[in-house]
Amino acid sequence: MPMSYTAFSFFIFTAITITLYFLPPFRRHQKIILLAASYIFYAYADISCLGFILATTLLTYLGALSIDAIQMSGKFRLKYADAIRDTMELPDAHKRKGQKDPDKGPASPSDKGISSVPNKDSLSTSKAGEKKTASIQDAKDKVKNSTERVSKAILHLTLLSIFGILFFVKYVPFLLDTLRKLIAALTLEIPLEPLSILLPLGISFYTFQAAGYLIDVSRGKYHAEPGFLRLALFLSYFPQIVQGPISFYDKLSPQLYETHSFSFHRFKYGMELILWGYFKKSVIGDRIASVIPTVIGRYEEMSGAACLTALLIYAIQLYADFSAGIDISRGISEILGIDLPENFRRPYFSRNISEYWRRWHITLGEWMKNYIFYPIALSKKAVALRKKVKNSAFGKKSFGKHFSKMLPNMLATLVVFLLVGIWHGAASRYVFFGIYNGVLISVSMLLAPSFLALRNKLHISEKSIPFILFQIIRTWIFILIGYVFDIALSVTMGFRFMWKIFTNFDLNLFLEKEFRKVFGKGVSGSQALLNYRILFISLLVLLIVGIIQEKSGRRIRDILDRKPFILQFAVLFVGILFTLIYGAYGSGYDVKGFVYMNF
């Protein structure tokens, strides 16, 4: 079991790590302390899974170094291609007077103070020069092509290997299980043993980080990391290994490798963020987590109102849980002097589904944009397809023009969300979830001009509060439909679940009989009542904080920091005590692991 963020052992572990990290005798070795802490943290979860992260690290390390070496050698060969070429093929010409560096093109006659009027000699020299330039260019192309080919081959091989590990542990058991069911359905007698593999902690996160790093190295964005331990730290950094955020090498690694001094300001801010994370996780997320399985397990007997409530609760729980984990990770990092990227920006205030995906799991979106979306949307094939549609009869029409313009983006979006779906899990419902979002965003891209025209026709201001509320609620509905396939156990069940909401709402049944079943399962009446009250107060706090951040664009911590000490003290004191008293932790509570921990 991974060291839970709510476990006492985690507090002790983190406190020891932070103390050692800043303690003067160890400060020079902060990288080593972080690496050791990260691997201890990882081994505590399951020592047998250490092999997976080590394998990914080693493959990434060797892959990136090889790519970098080949690219460096290619650059070297390109730079000196002319010299090499001259030496190998045109030794005389190379020595000839008046020749210029082939990289700079043919020598200009004026450079040498020679008359611009061509004579026989100069004509023959010019021809030889042109011939030589063409040959050098040819050689350079060859070098370039071969460098690209080899480095791409290594890149693909390494990516295949690291994603192969991910695929093996995450998807092979699912595929085998599907195959077994298929064999059973066809009444065939082919023995196929089920494969049970423990999913290594945070494998999707560190695999994606590794892949991003490899691609960036191959793109020449930065050089490969020569230190194996340094790369190992980048991939295993313990505050983010559980559930992200997915960091980019050029942003995170300099922070990991430099020495940090203790900063009271960062400590205070980090602790405040951690407190906020625990509040969301323990007081909200874990308090309501039991509602979802209660309804899902018996949704056929329950009213549509109960199903809708469970869906709303899931939306709250997922956000509270996931964003809390990120806040705790970012808070710890902030104390250590490391800034992890933001992963959530109040996603439920989004006014359309594209915006939602820009505010939800931001780092996954960034990763997808950099490494999937742009390579597809800007690929030669996508551009060619766009041109083809644009030049067709359909492309000449008004809608066709817009369609052809959007086509590469739509294709890329569909692929991105298909992958996002698969990333969420090895099940058809996740694939459906991905396709649903991809189609939704593609359709909204297509219809954007029509909506704009309609809004202009109706004279609706973009800034009008009712319109903003309409947009937010509309987005919520689309989000919730997507979540149905997240909580349902299959696509069919997802549709049935939705059907129940639309055809058998029965609010009376829910209020009179089911409400207690949903919110009070396994707890006494007074505990259930407490649950509603605490949930209501906590959601109100969450909403108010969200509105303040949304309106001011500032962090609550910055606002609080400017208030008098007594007010800061009161807010922190009440926040800590409230979380300690009303958090759903300790024995007697079903403390949940983080939802995204097993990704």
Added chain:
Amino acid sequence: MENKKIIIKRILKILLLAAAVLLSVYGLQEYVVKPWDSSDQRITGFYMEPENSLDVVLMGASDVHYDFSSCRAYGEFGYTSYPFSCHQSTIGVWQTQVDEIMRTQSPAVIVIEINGALYMDEPVHSDENLRFFTNNMPNGASKDSLIEAYSDIYEPGERMSYYIPFLKYHGNLRDLGEAYSRAMERISLRLRGRTRLKGETTILGTARPGHVLDMTYEYGPLPLDPSHEEVLVSFLDHCRERDIPLLFIRSPHIIEEGDKKNIGRFHMTDRVAEIVAKYGYELIHFDRLHGEIGLDETRDFLDSDHLNLYGKEKFTDALSAYLLDRFPIEGRTHSQDVTAAWDESLAYYRQYREDMESDYANGREENFGLYTSESRALIDKLSAELEKKPAP
């Protein structure tokens, strides 16, 4: 210099916040969220008794505090005693209890009611049992060894909650009325510094037994649950090594036709007697002595496992006479403060007994076992709430 001042200021701020939070959590833990039932009160009360002030300590399950009255024993026989017992006490906790008794007191004898050794198909360790003690005993080696001994019943991550009960009970702050009552009771007990009724629970009321069996015949011992017997033997080894004076008893029960539990336990008691005898200890089987004590199953029992006020007085008298006869209790003296406190308790007990009888005569079956007037107020409140509820 300026920097130093800022650093000191910041450290002070952090310490102030930490102190405020820790004090609040401690206060909430000790007075508000921790459970406060009669077993908690009894165990807390035991640790409030002045050192070496008890002549006899009794331990075991609810049979002890329902069937024995320390105030009565003091009033009629002049010795001090305390029932260091809790509901459903299992044998697993005996060793710690004995060690704690010997650490804080020097009794002439420790009386052990053996109910905890007679459970069948039940674990030797129970979380409820463990928490009665860990929630109310001071930190120290005994607590550590008790928690360690029970490590088979909890996950490693839960261990801390036995030292910091707030981790388990923080959610108990759901009913402010209950929380207030708990706080008031704990505070008033702390302010008083001792329990007045010495941990006894007395309820007036009468069992209505069916066909009571004549258990005077000899049937032969029934075996104990092997895990319980193993713990019993280990416990006896522990006590003999330390030369601890023990007396084992089986308190009176109603054994009706068809009551397999009590019939079984009756005969298992004989097996316990065999085992303890090997270590030189004695067991008195009071279920064979109903006639000698003068117990009437139709008048002196609250239910099949517990005595009421009248049965308790008869049993206390019988046990006290035996204890005085067999153990060096007479002649032990106590300080004036201890004697004065016991005299006050006796007066309080007598007044309470009168009140209870009067209440009972007026149709109110009153719980007499709690310690404070706040408890009575709480019971009144709960009773009123129960009365309001429609019959199922």
